[in-house]
Amino acid sequence: MKLFVTPNSPYARKVRVVLIEKRIECELVEVDLSSPDSPLTLHNPLGKVPTLLLDDGSALYDSPVITEYLDKKTPVMHLIPAARRIEVRRWEALADGLCDAAVALVMEGRREEGKRDEQLVLRQRAKVGRGLRVLSEDLGGNGWCVGNSFSLADIAVCCALAYLGARMPDVDWREMYPNLAGLHARMLERPSFLSTTPPGYS
Numbered sequence: 001m002k003l004f005v006t007p008n009s010p011y012a013r014k015v016r017v018v019l020i021e022k023r024i025e026c027e028l029v030e031v032d033l034s035s036p037d038s039p040l041t042l043h044n045p046l047g048k049v050p051t052l053l054l055d056d057g058s059a060l061y062d063s064p065v066i067t068e069y070l071d072k073k074t075p076v077m078h079l080i081p082a083a084r085r086i087e088v089r090r091w092e093a094l095a096d097g098l099c100d101a102a103v104a105l106v107m108e109g110r111r112e113e114g115k116r117d118e119q120l121v122l123r124q125r126a127k128v129g130r131g132l133r134v135l136s137e138d139l140g141g142n143g144w145c146v147g148n149s150f151s152l153a154d155i156a157v158c159c160a161l162a163y164l165g166a167r168m169p170d171v172d173w174r175e176m177y178p179n180l181a182g183l184h185a186r187m188l189e190r191p192s193f194l195s196t197t198p199p200g201y202s
């Protein structure tokens with residue numbers, strides 16, 4: 001198997017953490033998303049990372065599909081418990097949606113000043129603000145997101161928090177939501193999360 005990634009993609013990091021937690025061997029292939037000759041588009045018409053190339057030549061995307069495939073692949077460390085699958089998926093959807101909003105803001109920020117869509121910026125920032133609040137409220141005083149045991153939900157949420165911390169440093173989620181800061185600190189104790197930290201992230 002080969003996983004197409006970029007070093008900073010929060011969705012690709014989520015899959016990389018899952019691979020390590022489940023002790024699944026997989027070659028990582030770094031791609032340049034701006035290159036028209038990227039091998040990625042041969043396997044994923046959308047040209048997005050992460051994309052997982054299977055040994056039979058077929059490819060899987062996007063990240064929730066890949067995480068589901070990997071979780072079913074080995075019995076080691078069940079990350080999507082059957083009884084709580086929908087809950088785990090909802091947390092993952094919220095975490096990925098926060099990343100979508102942050103990615104949109106990064107893209108908009110690359111436009112020249114004066115050419116930015118200020119309404120879009122306000123809408124995406126509001127999603128980030130509401131999303132963080134709901135993550136914090138739903139976590140409450142629990143150690144982990146779902147059923148107080150470690151799952152894909154924690155991986156997805158912490159990949160999103162780390163990405164927000166790097167891309168939107170003015171949104172100080174550690175200060176605003178100490179319970180999210182605690183969750184992220186607990187995740188950093190796991191070698192899977194620590195070893196996938198992109199350069200320059202805290």
Ligand code: GSF
Pocket residue numbers: 008009010011012033046047048049050062063064096103
């Ligand atoms: C999002 C992947 C994505 O937007 C998933 O896998 O969960 N829903 C998908 N990946 C970005 C890179 S990043 O911002 O992490 C990507 O591949 N963008 C290239 C493009 O052409 O959109």
